[in-house]
Amino acid sequence: MAQASRTNGKGRSRPRTGNGAHDPSDATQARDYNIAAVGRALDLLEALSRIGPAPLAALASEARCTRTAGFRLLRTLEARGFAIQDEARGMWRLGARWGVLGRAAVEQGALAATAMPFLAALGKTSGENAYLRVRDGLEAETIAIFQTDPGLRVYSEVGKRQPLHAGSSRLLLAHAPEAVQTQVLAQRLPRFTPATRTDAAWIAADLQRIRTRGYLLTTDEVVAGAATVAAPVRDASGQVMAVLSVSAPTMRMRPPRPRSLLPIVLDAAAKLSRALGASVPDPVIRAAESARKGGTSATTSHDAMAAAPVLASPGPHSIFR
16 A cells, blocks of 8 residues: 655655654654744743843843844844833843743743653653642742642642641742741641641751752651652752652652652752753762662762752742742
């Protein structure tokens, strides 16, 4: 039987396989759809989000484009409300139209959709359920879950909210604005299990320890019999916008297993952060990869991760949720 064919973007026919699937070499055709001008515009916008407000010369250098190209692209974006120029100072900044797109991204579940492949990879590698939580006001909200095995107990569900002081959510509190930390610790904190920490002074000190270490290990704090390994997820500005974690029954998480899982959790969080535009310090990724491949002891890897440079301090969070 003759094979069906289709025309590629260059006018040449490319055969389909007999079962109707595209020839594997079609994967290379994705490059045909890349539009250089769009790519340059996005590079420029990402540069503007990182260093703006900024002059044209700095933005062009950051985006690795010529000043002429950068100027034309910025003028185009300005005409649509996505960029604004302070003509007196010659500074460019993001326009208010991005607020509309940001709200739409939230409503359409942009962060959860972006995170799911990373949660799935983490869940399959660890053999445990993987979770993604964000801070919403004075609470944490679970926005995505990958359940590795339907037989494994799920300790949360999408949309579930919980206080910030206990479990993996405390990592979000550690990177929240100081006003939020003060407000949370001024409240009477609920106790979920005998292991739940409710002493404000201890929690305040632990928030600093979390920022220094760059991860959090907890046991029994929210659900009795559950242990969690958590790592921060950062956005393009370097701010912590979410916490990625794996949780499992303590019978499967006796030491040293939580620390043995830490490198792959940190690795997954770093990869998701990079997908969101963050510049994650290479030592974190190298240490995580080395530990995962057995190149160093777990202790050495964790020390390297703790010694890696800490990114931006608490501040405004991303438009994503």
